Amino acid sequence: MPTIRILPLTLFISLIPSVAMAQDEVIVVTRQVQESRYPVAVMPFADAGRITDNLTLAGLGATAQNLPQNTTNATDIVNNLSTWRNQGFRQVVLVQTHTMPANKLAISYQLVDTTTGSVGAKQTQVSENNSTALAASYAQISDKIYQSITGKPSDLVGKIAFVEETGLPSNKTSMLKLVDMSGKNLATLDTVNGSIMTPSFSPDGRYIAYSVQSKNALPVIYVRSLDNNQVQMVTPFWGHNLAPSFSPDGGSLIFSGSHEANNPNIYRLNLAANSLEKLTSLSGAENSPSYLPDGTGFVYTADHGTRSQSLQKYDFATGKSTQLVARGSNPRVSADGSKIIYTAAGRIIIVNQQGKTLQSFAVAGTETAASFSPSGSRIVYAVNQGNQSQLMIRSLSNNAVQTLPTTGVVRDPVWSK
Missing domain, CATH: 3.40.50.10070 (TolB, N-terminal domain)
Known part of the structure; x- marks a missing residue:
């Protein structure tokens, strides 16, 4: 468990959520709220x-x-x-x-x-x-x-998507879930016998893209409407199709695909035209792309044929990549584009677009990714330690922590803009 700073007012609330799409378990929210x-x-x-x-x-x-x-x-x-x-x-x-x-x-x-x-x-x-x-x-x-x-937006209207896994690794069930900041209105969007990975919201928050790897199959990417729950598989390509990220206009996805020579590269898929464009071709594997909000490029990871991932920034105008950070994984960009969050060696690290560290703190247990809130003033991340798994919301201004416990292993939380 991370160190929790206890602030003047502590509230313990048990909530039975009102669920629009599926009935779920009771979720308990612990809040530490700073004096206003x-x-x-x-x-x-x-x-x-x-x-x-x-x-x-x-x-x-x-x-x-x-x-x-x-x-x-x-x-x-x-x-x-x-x-x-x-x-x-x-x-x-x-x-x-x-x-x-x-x-x-x-x-x-x-x-x-x-x-x-x-x-x-x-x-x-x-x-x-x-x-x-x-x-x-x-x-x-x-x-x-x-x-x-x-004079600033809150994070009250955004939604948090996350993956919750139960069962043995060889026969697990994965659920894609949606919850609001308060822990209320918990809903299950999808359930598979296998893995759900790396969900990502469209800029308007109306769609969510994610990878599904059913048992004995390779992962493919689905796009689901949150308005009517309709879902479409958009990557019928052999190989691994992972880590989708919507373009700022919502018309394209970038993702990591390995259908060429089994080597993961970053591709751009035009959703309307169903056309595919290869963007990176470095030696080794390129993964975890995340669009910049202004549409000028994206950040991603590259291992250059080693087991050490570095953070790269791709520029659409030049078609070239530059290294931001020597070691890190799972980058995500804030809604205003000013900050990038990633994980490395048991720490969550926030840098600016030039790779300069702004904040860094240790996280106990294992975590797969972290995501900024819509305002950029909070982050959400998963902590898995022993038999305990939790979603953590942390204020970046005062380190106040809100904990949303879950019943399974939690992965890949992401906050809608």
Whole structure:
């Protein structure tokens, strides 16, 4: 287990997730939450707990309890600003809901700044009136509130995909699972007798590509729609087809393929035209490509015929690669393209695009990959030590850790943008 820094507020929550695609086990979330710089009051209403939980998870101290007023009128707050400030609240969130035809719910909200007395414009979001849709809507609303207060996006609307394995290595079952940052809404997307590897989201978060190696077969890549759960196999090529990564426009995949002379190279597959282009041809194996968000190139690993992998950066304009790091594996790029995360010798390391180390920390046990959150302020990674396997979410600003235990061996977590 990695060292966990215990912060002022510790919450232990047992959650029975609402699952859209498949019913799954209870997932237990342990959160260490830093004391907030932005104390937020959410005026009580039926679903106030959804917003307070979301904002607290995102890093803001939010509550709907023991407030100095109970009102839906922003003017009442403005006329009593000193009372709110004296109790430590810097922002007050007012929310109203009303039902609409066709089983929909309109959710209106606005912010009052107790320091300046300014009142934000009222915003309204319409949601399907069911648990899954409301959870997504309140996450989106909470994200907008977070952005209004901090000026930065939160990680509340992204999803985390990961692989969970059970059984013996010779006869294992692999499941591709999806969960949100809170550990709620756990769903199983696919189950195979064999291996699922290296899932990757499309830039819009609507599709997920991943490799499947069924028993006694070679791995192929599938693309699955998260809108309707339809799936298509896109690499009918002999050999190993691994580590897909979507282009910024979602129209292409790069991946590692070994169908030429059994030598893994990086290929680009145009999904609409079904055309294939070979991009690298170094000696040895090239693996784990990850697109740069601006589309100018990608990072990947190359072993040059040895067992030591280096991190390389490929430039589409020149068709050439340059070495970033002498030793490392499983690189992933942040959503803004400014940082690259990889693993090496039991450490998770973050570098800039020039390969300069920005952060590095040891991880106990074995891990296969790490991934940035949409905001780039957190990472998710897997820890497997003995009989314990966990998903870890770590804040890069204060090392606060959120733990999502699982029932099997966890691999290849990735966070949607």
